[in-house]
Amino acid sequence: MDLIIADIIPESRIHYPVIFARLFGAIVFGGLIGFEREARDRPAGFRTHILISLAASLFAIISIEAVHMPGFTDDEQVRIDPLRVIEAVTAGVAFLAAGMIVFARGRVHGLTTGAGMWLSGAIGLAMGFGYWPIAFFTTIVAICVLFAFGKLEQRFGFNSGQRVDRDEHK
Template identity: 90%
Template sequence: MDLIIADMIPASRIHYPIIFARLLGAIVFGGLIGFEREARDRPAGFRTHILISLAAALFAIISIEAVHMPGFADDEQVRIDPLRVIEAVTAGVAFLAAGMIVFARGRVHWLTTGTGMWLSGAIGLAMGFGYWPIAFFTTLAAICVLFAFGKLEHRFGYNSARRADRDKEQ
């Protein structure tokens, strides 16, 4: 029984409270971006952005832990490259984001939502690798771009949907 318990809670390079804090940070930061998308009634909103950020953080944490696994540390034949995790997360989230983007009637829809998903994945990676300040600043920057600049676009009529409607009228 002790072996099973030891296997369920293995020794970790990163202490478990830090891992959980990083995962919670990914939830909060991804949720902030998702909240803005949800408030604008976009198809990928609060929960989607949280899950993307959380998954990316988990992949980053697993890659750090895998590099230091006892079975891999001594073997010259086994090499674990954390950069491949970043590439895989980037490609996977880009695939999800591309699925959000729709081209209909000569216009592109939900491009910003797709890029928000991609950014949530990057923020999740930053959290998973423990770069709290980078993840925090990026989240603030994203909210400014999405919310504040979105309000400016709306106020001054620089929204692409409005431009397309004006072009039809002329």
């Protein structure tokens, strides 16, 4: 029974409270971006951005932990390349984000939402690797860009998803 419990709760390079805090941070930061998208009634909103950020964070944490698993401790056998983890998450999220982008009636829709999803993945990676200040700053900047610049676009009629060609109303 002790072996089963030891397998269920293995020793960890990163202490479990730190892992859970990183995952929670990914939930909060991804959720903030998703909340803004949800408030604008975009198809990928609160839950989607949380899941993307959470998954990216988990991939980063698992990549750190996997190197220190028993059987992978020989430095000559296993070398982690953090860029491969980043590339894999980037490719996966880019696939999801590309599904959000639609070209209809001569206009591109969903590009900002797709970019937000991609950014949520990057923020999740930053959280998973333990870069709280980078993830926090990036989240704040993203919210400012999405909210403040979104208001400016609406005020001046530059919102590409809702812009009406002036020639159509003549």
